[in-house]
Amino acid sequence: MKETVKNIINTIYPISNQAFGAIEKLLKFETYSKGDTFISRNKRNEKEYFALKGISKSYLINPDGDEITISFFLENSILSLHSIRTSNNISNLYFKALTDIELASINAKKFEQLMIENIEIRNFANTVLQNELISKVEKEIGLASLSAKERLIEFRNKYRLLENLIPHTDIASYLGITNISLSRLRKDLMN
Amino acid sequence: MKETVKNIINTIYPISNQAFGAIEKLLKFETYSKGDTFISRNKRNEKEYFALKGISKSYLINPDGDEITISFFLENSILSLHSIRTSNNISNLYFKALTDIELASINAKKFEQLMIENIEIRNFANTVLQNELISKVEKEIGLASLSAKERLIEFRNKYRLLENLIPHTDIASYLGITNISLSRLRKDLMN
DNA sequence: GCTTGCCATTAACATTTGTTAATAAGCGGT
DNA sequence: ACCGCTTATTAACAAATGTTAATGGCAAGC
Incomplete structure (x- = not known):
């Protein structure tokens, strides 16, 4: 499992064994x-996550009570960064497992300290931040x-592969359309 | 002018005079x-900006050649953070002045160093980051x-006030609709 | 004061997307 | 294997949005 985390990191921004x-x-x-909601909006969250197995989504609930999908997270990737999804350690989003999932987590405060001390880890984290922001802008453009x-x-x-693995309702709200x-x-x- | 920058910062996250x-x-x-495009996509940019006067927008150009507005920036605010709008010091977006504008700028590398050294500045920057991300998610939801x-x-x-100050074409593309x-x-x- | 060019509005029509409701298909639990 | 639930599809109609083109207003420059 630790090996998987290392692979995830090195795929994004290779770091030394000491840094890892x-x-x-x-x-x-x-x-x-x-089906589990493992992060809830307006609740405390102090972790960074690596997605080892399974598929999850971040979402919000609109005034009609519908879940609006913001992002999907696949295996072997980083879940949205703590700094992006929380304010003052309070989550701005819900996260739900769309299949059974396995996560690795790390205390966000301690991780932030590692970023300050270690330039490799800082560069890794900044790369993750960049990727996530680019992805957000691309979705916005779309x-x-x-x-x-x-x-x-x-x-x-x-x-x-996602279209055959998760409910279309989740995909439709991600695309900004109805499931019909x-x-x-x-x-x-x-055709 | 320096006083204006201080006010912008303190409105977002008050910092001490030493930190400022x-x-x-x-x-x-x-x-x-x-009308000036002062940051160009795929060009080098190494600055953080404070918007002191006037209105500007960030945008992209779609395959049809149309400008798609991503965000608007008003007086007395922070322009989108360097870490959000660039990758490896290369801009991902265009920025254009919609009126005559005045900016204060600061080298992004030096500012990043200040963030590492000074917790007040780090907290300030993180607050700006938070605000910008929340704004992006809100727009995404919308x-x-x-x-x-x-x-x-x-x-x-x-x-x-924006609707009476800038071309409606810019607003329409921000809203994801045609100007018609x-x-x-x-x-x-x-009515 | 006139012209030129840009931008906003309006109209007419086409297309896309939403809504409601009925039906079908898949899936999990017993 | 069956039942019951959730989800996907389809149809018919309504509403929203896009497209093309014509018109009107307004400001900048001559």
């Missing part, structure tokens, strides 16, 4: 079942300037 | 004319779950 050692010592492991059909095509390129529209577009794109 | 002194020493001042009319109403609440649709919604909301 400092992280490794702080790792904890957690599992959740499909929502602002593409048709729903084009957004679905982009989604398929970015998350090749998604169904129509799927049919349309079959 | 470290920033103050590094400030430079710049002015641009209405695009994904509100109608164009509702988005216009939200826009008017967030940027009260914007015109229709404006008429509709008059």
Whole structure:
């Protein structure tokens, strides 16, 4: 499991074994079942997470009570950074397991300290931050300037297998359309 | 002008005079004319900015050649953080002056060093980061779950005076609609 | 004062997307 | 294997938004 974390990090920004050692010592492991909301909006959260197994999403609930998907998180990736998803250690988003999942976690405060002390870890974290922000801007552009059909095509390129693994309702709200529209577009794109 | 920068900072996250002194020493001042693109995508940029006067926008250009507005920046605020808008000191976005503008700037590398050395400045910067990210998520939610009319109403609440100061084309692309649709919604909301 | 160019509005029509409701299909638990 | 629940599809219609094109207003420069 620790090896998996190391691979995740090195895929994003390779760091030395010494630098990884400092992280490794702080790792904890957690599992959740499909459907579990493991981070709640307005609740305390003080962790950084590595996604080892399974699929999860971040989401919000709109005034109608519907879940609006913000992002998906696949295996072998970093869950949205603590600094991006919390304010004063209070979560701004919900996170839910869409399948059974395994996470590695690390105390965010301690991780921040590692960033300050160690330039490799700082560079790694900044790379993660960059990637996440670029992804957000890309999604923003998509929502602002593409048709729903084009957004679905982009989604398929970015998350090749997801469409067959998770409820379409989650995908539809991510794309900013209803699940009925998604169904129509799927049919349309079959030809 | 330096006093204005101090006020901007203190409105976001109050810092001591000593902490501000470290920033103050590094400030430079710049002015641009209405229509100037002062940061270009794929070009080098190594600065943090304070917006002292005037209005600007960040944008991208889509495959059709249209400018898509990402964000607006008002007087007495922080321009999008360097860490959010660049990768390896290369800008991911264009920035354009929508009126004549005055900016204060500071070298991003030096500012990052101040963040590492000084917890007040780090807290200030993290607050700015938080605010910007929350704003991005809010916009994302809006695009994904509100109608164009509702988005216009939200826009008017967030940027009260902007609608009468800048071209509607810029607002329309920010809202993810055509300027014709914007015109229709404006008429509709008059009743 | 006139012209030029840019931008906002309006109209007419086409297309996309939403809404409601009925049906079908898949899936988990017993 | 069956039942019951959730989710996906389809249809019919309504509403929202896009497209193209024509019109009008307004400000900058001559």
